[in-house]
Amino acid sequence: MTHRFVGVGALTDVPRVAVVIDVMRAFTVAAWAFSRGAERIVLASSEEEALALKAASPGWLALKDGPPAAGFDAVNSPGLMRSADLAGRTVVQKTTAGTVGALAVADAPLVLCASFVVAGATARFxxxxxxxxxTFVVTGEDGRADEDLACAEYIGRRITDSDVEAGPYLRRARTSKAAGELADGVRRGYRGVDPDDVELCLEADRFDFVMAARREESLLVLRPLPRAAVDDGGEERRTARR
Incomplete structure (x- = not known):
């Protein structure tokens, strides 16, 4: 299977199949949100849009990068997300890299969002x-983020070799600039960073679902596809194609 790895700024066309990678931390957080019962995640283009969507839709929650801020219910941290009760909720997510990358390929026939925690399921799909x-969209550092590139390469290898070991790819991610910055944030006591964030971002294949994004009216919405859709196809997989 043919792959290409590009940064958001290097996109020059609409991919046929786009896999948007953000390991630290947008699409690790998204996967944890789904594991905690979230029904869908709306990917916002700005913090203002995120707050406006929340205000217009009672019961929706808003999530952003950085420290806690007025109007936002959560921050972009898997460690903080793992204890949330999101059963049946809609989460609006705005981050610096991941949501930007997904919106950049929103018109592709198939858009998946991924990180290490859903890598195996994404490869099977x-x-x-x-x-x-x-097309793997490497969202961090203008396409140079080693944690995102390592994850993309791991998924790419697993498409054709389901026995490939995650270890070498995880070691690259562990020594990445993003991992170092998260660890430094923990040491400095930054709000919005949990001590377990790096380790949670480096759990390969923790979840069995795929995260597929598609337009629903004017919004780009991320939803999980269950294990049956990943393994066997069926209506859920056809829906992901639009």
């Missing part, structure tokens, strides 16, 4: 789809 080329 792509193998079953069989469509190529797959």
């Amino acid at each position: 792509l193998r079953a789809e069989g469509r190529e080329p797959v």
Whole structure:
């Protein structure tokens, strides 16, 4: 299967299949939100839009990068997300890299959002789809973030070799600039960073679902596809194609 790895700024066309990677931390957080019962995640283009969507839709929650801020219910931290009760809730997410990357390829026929925690499920889904080329959108550091590139390469290898070991890719991510910055934030006591964030971002294949993004009216909405859709196809997978 043919792959390409590009940064958001290097996108020059609408990919046929786009896999948007943000390991630290947007799409690790999104996966944890789904594991905690969230029904859907709306990807916002700005903090102002996130707050406006929340204000217009009672019961919705808003999440952002950085420290806690007025109007926002959560921050972009898997360590803080893992204890949240999100059963049936809609979360509006705005981050510096991940949501930007997803919105940049929103018109692609198939958009998946991924990190290490859903890497195996994402690879199985792509193998079953069989469509190529797959464009991996590396969202961090203008396409140079080693944790995102390592995750993209791991998924790419797993599409054709389900026995590939995650260890070498996780070691690259552990020594990345983003991992160092998160660890430094913990040491300095920054709000919005949990001591377990790095380790939670480096748990390969923790969850069995795929996260597929599609337009719903004017919004780009991320939803989980269950294990049956990942392994066997069916209506859920056809829905992800639009």
